[in-house]
Amino acid sequence: MKNVVFIAPPAAGKGTHSNKLKEKYGYEHISTGDLLRNEINNKTEIGKKVKAVIDAGNLVEDDIIIKILESNLKSIAGKLFVLDGFPRNLNQAKKLTEIFKKLNIDYEVIFLLIDEQEAMKRTLGRIVCSCGKSYNIFNEDFKPKVEGICDVCNSKLVKRDDDNEESFKVRFQTFLKNNEPILEYYKKLDKLNVITVNKHSKFVFEDIEEVINGNY
Secondary structure (H helix, E strand, O other): OOEEEEEOOOOOOHHHHHHHHHHHHOOEEEEHHHHHHHHHHOOOHHHHHHHHHHHOOOOOOHHHHHHHHHHHHHHOOOOOEEEEOOOOOHHHHHHHHHHHHHOOOOEEEEEEEOOHHHHHHHHHOEEEOOOOOEEEOOOHHHOOOEOOEOOOOOOEOEOOOOOOHHHHHHHHHHHHHHHHHHHHHHHHOOOEEEEEOOOOHHHHHHHHHHHHOOOO
C-alpha cells in the first residue's frame, strides 16, 4: 500500500477520507497544523519560535514546518500515513520530495476534484461539534442521528462563522490559484491522481483504495 498526500479544495471531503484510511487501514493521520500546535503546547524550542511567529501575525517559515514534519515521519517509520494540508506551495512540495527520497518513502498524491457549486453547497450545510466531528444538513450520509446534536458526544452542533457564501468563494479561488503549480509539479513527477468527488462518498473512497493499492 502507498502513503498518501491529500490535496483538496474546501469541502471536498479530505478530512472524511483521511479518517476512513485511518479507521480501515491504520493510516497515521498527519496534519502539519496539529504538529505545530503540539510543539507549542509542549513548549519545545521550536514551539516557542512558532508561537512567537504566530503571535506576531506572521506565517511560519517553510523550513521550520519541514523540520517538524521530517522528525514526525522518522518517528513513525514503517507505518502508513496520510498527509493532510501539506504542501501549500511549490517550495514545500519540492522540500517534501527531498524528504521522501531521503527516508525512502513511497507515496501517491491524491487531488480531490470538486466543482465550486457543489463545494459551496457542502460548506453552507456544514455544522460542527467542539469535539471535532463535522456533519452536513444537506447530505443524508453526513446528517447527525439527532438534529443539531453530535452523535459522538451529544454536544450541540454549530455553524462555523466562516461558512458563508462570500468567505467560501474567497477560500475556494485562493486554493485554486495557490495549488495550480503544485498539481503541475506532481503531474510531471507522475504522482498525481485526480479523483472526482461529485458522487457518493462510498465510491470516492473506492477510488482512493484503487490508488493506494496501485490500481488506479
